[in-house]
Each structure stands twice: as C-alpha cells, then as structure tokens.
Amino acid sequence: xxxxxxxxxxxxxxxxxxxxxxxxxxxxxxxxxxxxxxxxxxxxxxxxxxxxxxxxxxxxxxxxxxxxxxxxxxxxxxxxxxxxxxxxxxxxxxxxxxxxxxxxxxxxxxxxxxxxxxxxxxxxxxxxxxxxxxxxxxxxxxxxxxxxxxxxxxxxxxxxxxxxxxxxxxxxxxxxxxxxxxxxxxxxxxxxxxxxxxxxxxxxxxxxxxxxxxxxxxxxxxxxxxxxxxxxxxxxxxxxxxxxxxxxxxxxxxxxxxxxxxxxxxxxxxxxxxxxxxxxxxxxxxxxxxxxxxxxxxxxxxxxxxxxxxxxxxxxxxxxxxxxxxxxxxxxxxxxxxxxxxxxxxxxxxx
Numbered sequence: 001x002x003x004x005x006x007x008x009x010x011x012x013x014x015x016x017x018x019x020x021x022x023x024x025x026x027x028x029x030x031x032x033x034x035x036x037x038x039x040x041x042x043x044x045x046x047x048x049x050x051x052x053x054x055x056x057x058x059x060x061x062x063x064x065x066x067x068x069x070x071x072x073x074x075x076x077x078x079x080x081x082x083x084x085x086x087x088x089x090x091x092x093x094x095x096x097x098x099x100x101x102x103x104x105x106x107x108x109x110x111x112x113x114x115x116x117x118x119x120x121x122x123x124x125x126x127x128x129x130x131x132x133x134x135x136x137x138x139x140x141x142x143x144x145x146x147x148x149x150x151x152x153x154x155x156x157x158x159x160x161x162x163x164x165x166x167x168x169x170x171x172x173x174x175x176x177x178x179x180x181x182x183x184x185x186x187x188x189x190x191x192x193x194x195x196x197x198x199x200x201x202x203x204x205x206x207x208x209x210x211x212x213x214x215x216x217x218x219x220x221x222x223x224x225x226x227x228x229x230x231x232x233x234x235x236x237x238x239x240x241x242x243x244x245x246x247x248x249x250x251x252x253x254x255x256x257x258x259x260x261x262x263x264x265x266x267x268x269x270x271x272x273x274x275x276x277x278x279x280x281x282x283x284x285x286x287x288x289x290x291x292x293x294x295x296x297x298x299x300x301x302x303x304x305x306x307x308x309x310x311x312x313x314x315x316x317x318x319x320x321x322x323x324x325x326x327x328x329x330x331x332x333x334x335x336x337x338x339x340x341x342x343x344x345x346x347x348x349x350x351x
Contacts, residue, residue: 035197036163041294044231048157061173068121074180077120081181083174085147086133086189098205099123105211115310122178133188147171149188164194164202171200183221212294223306228284228292230274236281245301246275255301265289265297303334
C-alpha cells in the first residue's frame with residue numbers, strides 16, 4: 001500500500017473547540033460541559049452550571065514572566081504558558097518546582113520529546129493573597145486567590161470533587177503577559193488530585209499524577225485531535241468528523257495506511273467503536289490511547305498528525321523536512337510501532 005501524508009488540521013490555540021461535546025437540541029443553555037479526569041486515568045465530560053457573573057476583575061494584571069525554556073521567536077515556536085493560582089509570595093519556590101516538574105514530565109512523552117527544542121515554555125509568577133485553592137481540604141473552604149480556582153468546579157458541581165476549575169478569563173489575562181500563549185496550563189497550589197480540560201487546562205501543581213492532564217490537552221491544541229472516549233452520548237448520526245483520529249467509517253479507511261500496525265499505546269491499529277463522546281457510530285484507531293485514558297501513549301495517527309502540525313508551525317522544520325512523506329503516514333519512526341499481523345487488511349474489534 002502506498003504511503004500518504006495525512007491532511008493537516010489547522011493548529012488550534014484553544015482546545016475547548018474540540019474538547020466540548022457536540023451540542024444537541026436539548027442541551028440546557030445554562031450548562032457547560034467540562035472535561036474531568038479521574039485518578040485511574042478515566043476521562044469523562046461533566047455538566048456544570050455556567051457562571052452568570054464573576055467577581056470584578058482588575059483591568060490590568062502584573063506578574064513576572066520567567067522563561068523555563070526559550071528556543072526561538074514566539075512566531076516560530078509552540079508557546080506553552082504556566083500560570084499559578086493560590087501561590088502566595090512565600091509559595092513561589094514551590095510553584096517554580098511544580099511548573100518545572102510538569103514540563104519535564106510532558107517533555108518525556110512522544111512526540112513532545114522529539115520536538116522539545118521547538119517549544120518556548122513560560123512561567124508567569126502570579127502572586128495570590130492567600131495560599132491554596134477553594135474547597136481544599138473540604139467543601140466550603142474558601143481562599144482569596146488571583147484566579148478563583150477551586151475543587152468541585154468552584155462549587156458548581158457537587159458530584160465531582162476532583163474537577164478543578166478556574167476563572168479562565170483571569171488565567172488568560174495573566175498568560176497574555178508572556179510573549180505568546182498557544183496553550184495555557186493553570187496550576188493550583190494543592191497536592192490533592194484534580195484538574196480540568198479546555199483552552200485553559202488546570203492541574204494540581206503538587207500532585208504527581210496530575211501532569212498527564214497537560215499531555216492530553218496538548219493533543220487537542222497542537223494536533224487538533226478529538227477525544228476518543230464515548231461519554232455522554234449514545235449513537236452518532238452526523239457528518240464525518242473533521243478530526244483525523246475519529247471516523248464514522250467502520251473499516252478505518254480514514255487511516256488505511258496504518259491498519260494492522262502495532263501502535264505505541266498497545267495493540268494494533270484498526271477501527272474500535274466508541275469515540276468523540278458517542279458510544280456507537282464513531283470509531284477510534286486503537287483501543288486505548290491517551291486521548292481516551294490518561295497515562296497511555298498517543299497512537300500512531302495522533303503522533304503523525306502532531307508531527308505534521310509541528311512541521312506546519314515551525315519554519316525550519318518545514319524547510320528541512322525532518323519528517324519526510326515516506327515516514328509520515330506510516331508511523332514507523334515512533335518507539336513501539338511496527339507491522340502487526342494482517343497489516344492493512346482488517347479493522348480492530350469494537351468494544
């Protein structure tokens with residue numbers, strides 16, 4: 001079978017366009033869906049009430065911006081920005097360690113490990129009046145912080161303690177102090193597991209397991225990848241999705257060049273039913289990549305899509321063509337990839 005290049009999606013700066021479930025006619029206008037992450041790696045969507053009014057925000061914000069890693073001009077790099085909430089002035093050393101450790105964890109995962117030198121990583125040292133975040137250690141515990149971060153989604157979802165929400169507008173204002181912000185990650189000053197997805201992803205700064213949230217979210221913001229889990233809807237009956245890692249074609253024709261190949265996330269590329277918030281009618285390339293469960297690897301399709309996104313974004317990569325057309329479309333350069341049995345002939349079994 002002839003190798004081919006995947007059609008590159010537009011590099012998006014806000015993952016919320018892809019991480020929100022497809023709207024339905026019955027969706028309540030006062031509810032928004034937020035991506036929630038469990039300690040066992042399970043990812044779901046949780047409906048929470050929309051905040052009608054937030055406390056008044058300052059027209060201007062100020063904080064020191066420190067480069068964790070600066071490798072080139074912002075227009076020629078992917079710029080990742082950390083902002084911290086609930087870190088008082090005396091907590092800044094802990095915030096520096098938290099941001100550094102999250103970046104180190106992220107940069108050890110492919111494809112970010114390969115393209116590490118094409119990231120600019122910025123740390124915005126936001127100082128909060130008080131230490132900690134709302135509803136930690138218990139529901140009702142309030143803290144005066146710069147971005148109003150809190151568990152139970154700031155008290156809006158009393159069923160999901162781990163849902164760590166933030167005032168996204170405030171987080172973006174602080175992130176805008178950096179030269180550029182392609183993805184914003186807000187770290188909370190807490191060791192309790194928690195986080196949330198979106199254009200501003202959140203994670204517990206002091207929790208070792210929460211770093212995987214950033215890995216998943218960059219799949220959205222760099223590669224335009226869809227979520228591969230099936231909650232909360234049943235059967236999909238819409239048009240073919242634009243994202244390259246999900247399809248309504250049960251044969252897996254969208255990623256035909258990969259069928260039967262071993263994938264770094266385990267198993268063989270095929271067509272597995274259940275993806276993009278629907279249990280039936282949509283298919284994913286592998287059983288369980290990080291776009292479905294935290295702690296996993298990206299599958300071959302996701303890796304190659306993001307490789308092409310880096311090529312499109314980074315001028316020197318596009319000029320040198322580090323990843324050639326004979327490689328992209330087959331995924332053989334990634335660790336853990338290779339030809340499986342029946343390559344290119346059969347799709348995988350559904351769930």
